[in-house]
Amino acid sequence: MxxxxxxxxxxxxxxxxxxxxxxxxxxxxxxxxxxxxxxxxxxxxxxxxxxxxxxxxxxxxxxxxxxxxxxxxxxxxxxxxxxxxxxxxxxxxxxxxxxxxxxxxxxxxxxxxxxxxxxxxxxxxxxxxxxxxxxxxxxxxxxxTRLYTFVAFYYDAFMEELSDRIVIKVLSGIQREVQSGSPLFDRIQHDILYPRREMLSNWLSARVAEAAQQGYIPNRGALRAYLEHRVDNALKQNLELSRLKYLPVVGPTIQDTLENAVGDIVANVIHQILDDLASSTNHAFIEDIVNVFLPEPKANADQDDNKEALIALISEIIEAIKTQVHVKHWRNNLP
Incomplete structure (x- = not known):
């Protein structure tokens, strides 16, 4: 009222x-x-x-x-x-x-x-x-008022149906252009992404370091215990290592020493990798990864294969977005 x-x-x-x-x-x-x-x-x-x-x-x-x-x-x-x-x-x-x-x-x-x-x-x-x-x-x-609620609900439903159809049509057009070898893909890769490799490397380096610091450093002890436990289980299931215990006198000692050494080595290696990722020294590593995904523009067979794979990936991503757009959210609020 x-x-x-x-x-x-x-x-x-x-x-x-x-x-x-x-x-x-x-x-x-x-x-x-x-x-x-x-x-x-x-x-x-x-x-x-x-x-x-x-x-x-x-x-x-x-x-x-x-x-x-x-x-x-x-x-x-x-x-x-x-x-x-x-x-x-x-x-x-x-x-x-x-x-x-x-x-x-x-x-x-x-x-x-x-x-x-x-x-x-x-x-x-x-x-x-x-x-x-x-x-x-x-x-x-x-x-x-009830009238406003009624009109607003069906207006939102109409606008969602209309916008969904428009978005799907636009995405389908982009999908067809990418699949047909549109120059848009090359322009994005060569004219937009490639000139900004350094900026992307810096940004990814900072994000990786921040994620490693927040997720790894506070849980360092729990991660080490988990790694040692998993390595210990894997070594116990190894047939060749289990035969060492049959050696007279020194067999069990050698087996325990190897298990502890391998577990300690694996844990230390993982910790060193994560420590490096959590520090500013990860920039060179991230830069190498970015250079692999965004190489200098040149025509070769490998690049063509990578291009086809990336086109297929983009097409699948667009298809997933179209599937999500098809979801009718207004039906969840239907009385």
Whole structure:
């Protein structure tokens, strides 16, 4: 239900203008109802129907219908008077940069006052502008109404369906261009990515170091215990190493020594790699990786094979995006 917030109405210091808005809103609703009814009455079949079943009402209204333009002009006079008053106030208060901006910005108010045919229905836009202004000042809150909720839900559903179809069409076009050997792929690789190899290397180096510092250093002890446990299990399952225990006297000792040594070596190697990744010394390693993926432009068979593989990868990624776009999220909110 639509409610008027009286506290915000008083705090706005524009009560006079808002009261005029409410008055104009009521007059607009009456006027539009009058216009719609007169448009319906203009059909001969409706006039005959009223003459047959409600002859008194037809006799009373028919003279009004014949002079409808004059009754409508009374409303137009009120609307134009209010328009001129607001225009004068906007000039005095310097609401707009130029004095003549007001009629251009509020063109629907002016054109709706023309008492000709379908132009009268432009007065509906004035109703929306008044409601929006009242909502903007939090005098009313139409977003809590059932009508707004109903319209907003199906508007969002329509826009999602429309945007999904547009996005899928665009992605399908990109997919076809990539598969047909469009120069776009080469431009992205040679003109955009390749000149920025150093920037990509620096960025990836910083991100890898940050991820290693946050994920590895706090869990160094747990990772070492896990690695030693996994290596120990692997060595125990090794057939050749298990035969060492059958050696007389020194067999079990050699087996335990090898297990501990291998586990310690593996753990130390992994720790050293992660320590290097967590420090600034990882830049050369990351730079080598970037150079592998973004080599200097040159024509050779290996590069063509890599290009085909990358095109297939891009096509699969686009296909996955299209599948995700097909998901209708608005159905999850369907009552």
């Amino acid at each position: 639509l409610r008027i917030n009286r506290e915000n109405l008083k705090a706005s210091h524009q009560m006079t203008w808002f009261l005029i808005d409410f008055l104009m809103l009521g007059l607009l609703i009456i006027n539009l109802t009058f216009i719609i009814w007169d448009s319906i009455y203009s059909f001969i079949a409706v006039q005959n129907l009223l003459k047959e079943y409600l002859p008194t009402a037809q006799a009373v209204y028919h003279p009004i219908h014949e002079r409808f333009i004059f009754y409508d002009l009374a409303f137009v006079w009120i609307f134009l008077t209010e328009f001129v008053i607001r225009w004068g106030y906007s000039i005095k208060a310097k609401i707009y940069d130029r004095w003549y901006f007001y009629p251009f910005i509020h063109w629907y108010d002016l054109i709706g006052c023309i008492p000709v045919g379908s132009l009268r229905f432009l007065r509906v836009l004035r109703i929306f502008s008044i409601i929006y202004r009242l909502h903007q000042y939090k005098i009313i809150d139409f977003t809590s």
